[in-house]
Structures are given as structure tokens and as C-alpha cells.
Amino acid sequence: MAQMNMKEAIRDAMRVELTRDPNVLIFGEDVGNVGGVFRVTEGLQKEFGEERIFDTPLAESAIGGLAFGLGVQGFRPIAEIQFVGFIFEALDQIVIQAARLRWRSGGRYNAPVVFRTPFGGGVKAAELHTDSLEGLIAQSPGIKVVIPSNPYDAKGLLIASIRDNDPVFFMEHLNLYHAFRAEVPEGEYTVELGKANVVREGTDVSIITYGLMVHTATKAADQLEKDGIKAEIIDLRTVSPIDIDTIVASIKKTNRAIVVQEAQKSSGVAAEVIAQINEKALLHLEAPVLRVAGPDTIFPFAQIEDSWIPTPARVIAAVKKVMEF
């Protein structure tokens, strides 16, 4: 087994699928020769040729439309949107066109497309490079939204996304690309979409989270354990659809929960998780489910982003609040 960081694991997933299936294509802005601004696709063009990995003119809507048309033609495109803030330019093609194609055509056509995009704060990037827009896409019917938190999951989830016959929006946290290395199996394996992962077992409180916040929650849980509180951490891995069964099973054990997300507090994934908990596990709760999230503002400029993004201290405070309720 190889040690890989998340960027290498994502690249490895694409290499595996490019090798296995000649219909897999990668395109986007600057993804070819240099391998993208984060070098995620580095070397792939050299290995698989310019017909399969190619740079596009700078136009996000056209990247989305190209993916849609190639999907109709039987290809399996992986379209990179260079930074998350640029998806608004492509939103029609992603959530109106690709996400509705199977439904509109009554199953005659499908869009087996993966839209990959880096996102997430804490790296002092420029404005609109970091925002957490997963809630926006998750609200759109017909598309799955996947956010890995570690190299193993990233590879398995991306392979599963490429093989999925429906569109997948795959979000890669900038702060996780190089954060750490982990063991990643060689060759093919998949991590099922729509399935959460209990990354830490506990008995006192469930912390439901995803992406970078899994690590923030882990730091908080380490501290909480010293204070005698055993937190269970659930990594959603897929924020649409949400694996409510895993969450309910955990709450039945802990009777308390908080949801942690980097995105703004209102109307997002955390709100959806809590709504589903209310529907399915209300009577198992000893306290209201709290959210730890960014405030409902625009993602701040780099100078104060570290204060904006949820910290282990804020997670600990929320856990203590539900414990003392």
C-alpha cells in the first residue's frame, strides 16, 4: 500500500479510471500540460494524451455544456471547475441541465459526469476561491454531492463517482490536498456514495460533520475525552444524499448531537441533517441539536478567515452546551 496525500489519491483515482475505461475524459481550465493550478491532474495528459486530457478556453458554462454533450455521446467526462466560486457561471449546466437530464428524458439520456472543484478556507486564497457552496448544489434534485475528508475516501469516492451513471459534484477541500499522508490501496476500489463513516466511536455525543471539519471535530474530541466526554464522529462523505441511518443509529447510542460545517449556518447541509434527525430520532434526543458553522456572512477576506472558520474550541463549547442542557 502506498502513502498518499489527498491530491495524489485523487489523481490516482483518475489514473485508475482512465486506464480502465477509454470513455473517461478530463478537461477544464489549465488541467492539461501543467495539471491544473493545484497540479491534481499533473502528468495525466502526458500519460493518456491530449484527446483525453485537455485544456479548455476560459468559460465555465461551456465546460459544463461540453460535459453534458459528451455524456450524451457515451463518454464519462470529469470536468474541473478551477475554483468553487466560478461554478455560478456554470450553474445552469450543472444543476439545470446535467442534473435534470435523466428526469427530463424519462431515462433516455443520462449525464455520467463528475464536476470536480476545489473549495474551502484557511489557505489565504483570493475572494471566491474558498466558499462552501455544497448546500446550494445539495438542494438541487438529481445530483449527488461528495466531499472527502481523507486520501483513502477521496480515491474510493472519486472512482465511485466516475462510475456513477448520474452527475456527481465532487468537492475537494484546499486545506486537505497536502494536509497529511495516509495509506491508500493501489488499483481499484470504491467507497459507496451516500454512505457515511463513523470515524471515531463514542457514547456521549454525536458530532456529525464532513470534509476538513472532520479533523477539527477530531481535535475537539481528543480534548473532550480528557474531560471525560466520549464523542462519536460521523463523516458524512456524501452530503447529498445524507446517510440518515448511520446518524440515527449513533444518536440512539449517544442521545445528543451537534453538526459541524465550515459553510454559513443557515439553510445548508447542517440544517438538513437536523431536519432529518427531527423526523427520525427526535425522541432519542436529550438536548436540541446545535450547529457549529460559519456565520451568515460572505466568506471573509483572508486576514480573518481563521476566526470565521469553526475551531475545535467552538466545537467543544457546543458539545458542552448539549451535555449540560
Add this chain to the structure above:
Amino acid sequence: MTRVPYEVYTEDVEALSVLSPDGEVINKEMMPDLTDDQLKEIMYRMVFTRTWDDRAVNLGRQGRLGFYAPVSGQEATMIGSEFALQKEDFVCPGYRDIPQLVWHGLPLYQAFLYSRGHQHGGQIPEGVNVLMPQIIIGAQILHATGIAMGFKLKKQANVAITYTGDGGSSEGDFYEGLNYAGAFKLPVIFFVQNNGYAITTPFAKQTAAKSIAHKAVAAGIPGIKIDGMDVFAVISAVQQAAERARKGEGATLIEAVTYRFRPHSLSDDASKYRSKEEEGQWNEKDPIARLAKYLEKKGLWTEEDTLRVREEAKATVNEQIKKAEQTEKMTIPGLIDSMFEVTPKHLEEQKADFE
């Protein structure tokens, strides 16, 4: 100081015609090579489509169709452009471009079902290379670009054609599509039916460009402006664009100047923005009357033929609308099951609420 040589391309481009309004071939070089049977088939389709359009407007008023965008006046652009294609070529339509879909193979009752808001309208039969009508103005332009890239990657000598109106040429997707097609040298034809109005907004308020054909210049692809009331000009332009595409020479923009005799949709009053005089002038260019004159002179068509086709069209429309009306209604569980290849658990649960 030297004056900066700013320049706007202000010269209009001539709209090329092949057939004069009185049915004479005035441009022999552009006259497409068509057999007598093909000529009669084109006329048949145009008369059929006009009759179907008349009936559809009535059906719409009776509440037997849903959204319907009339097409009368645009038969030359719609039928001529489709006629110039091969069956394997792909049609990416706007919402008005139903005739192209039907003549490319979509059963008429499915077109009616689409209008009635029934999902089966979009279940295109296997082997019919068309997309469903597009509502978002311009989105189909990018789909055609992707489909064309698919042909290119598969090394298949086919072409994607996409349609929009003069209004659609103002969309960002239009520019992105043209630019991509130019940069990747894709086998795609961008066919703009310039009927002078985007709902109510006249062409002069749509763009300061003198023609839409000009817009090809910036994308590095050829652009041409043709007489869209002249089916021979349309066939010739599309045939040649398709030929270029099949040979790997890339994309073409075709602006066809046409006129829609009826309003934008059934809920629109055209008299608020179009004059009777203007409508009269365009009536004289009616593409069906023009082709009829040409065919009558060649002894290929008579008034009786027109009446016969009309009766046939009426009967077909009646039968197809009945078939649409008798098609089983959609269900919410059916709708839910068509969201994903494998219906996720949460949707299975939501489905149960409707069963």
C-alpha cells in the same frame, strides 16, 4: 499623435437567396442538387407542418396542448435545415424547434406530450439523434458543442446542429459555444433563426451588430447570412456547412432571416409590437408559396396536392393528439424513480408517501 484606428464592422451582410419570391432560381451556383422526389418531399413537409401548426394553435386554445410556440413562416428554416442532414446527425433544439425533431424521427404524439408536460415527450426513441426542446435560451448551443466533440473523438463523420433565435445570440452561452467550437474545430452548425423579435424586443434593440453572422468573426469560424424564407438557400447553406464539418473543417454560423407569422406564444399579442404593414410584407415572402410557384412551373405540384397534404396532416394530427391524450398519466412514484439510475433510500421513502 496618430489617430487610433478604431473601427466597428458596420457593413451589413447580404442575405443570400436562391429562389426569388416569384419562384425563379436567381442564384444557380447555390441551388442544391435535389431530385424531383426530394423537391416534392420538401414541399410535402412544409405544407404538412403549416397545417399541423394551425391545428396546434387551435388545440392550444382548446386546452388540449400546453405550452406551444407557433412556427408558421419558419418552415423553410426548420424543414430545410433538417432535410440537409443525415439521420445520424444530432439535433439540439430550442423550444420552438419541434418540426426539426419530428422530421428527424420524434413521433408527433410525443411532441404533443412534451407540450402537455408529460415526461414521455422527452423519451426520444433509440436511434433518433435529438435532444428534448430546450427552455433555457442558449443552453443547447453548448450541448451541441459537446455532442460535436463526441463525434470528433469517435472519429464519426457526423455533425451536431443547434438552433436559437436572434435573442439567443445575445446569451453568454452563444459566445462560449461559438468560441469552443472554433478553438476545438468541432463539427457543429449554429443555426440562428432571426425572425426579427425576441418575444417583443426588435432586432435593432437586441444588438448593435448589423448582423448575427458577424458574430462568427470573433470566434474564428465562418458566418453566413441567408434568406430564411427560401428553403433552397437554407438547404444549400446547411449542406455545405455539414460537408465542411464532416471533412474536419469545423463549425459554421448560419443566420437565416425569417419571420414568424404568429406571435411568440399563444399568450402573446403580436399586434402590440408588429404592424399590419410589416406582417403583409413578410406574407409576400411566404416560403411555402414561393416553393409552390417553383414546383408548379416544373409541373411537380398543384393546388390539389396542397389540399391533399392538408387533409392528410389534419388526419394525422387528430390521430396523434388522441394518442397523446390516451397515454397513461405520469405518476409521482414514476417521477421519483426517474431521478437517478438507482433510486436512493430517501427518495424511496418519499415515494411511499404517494403510493
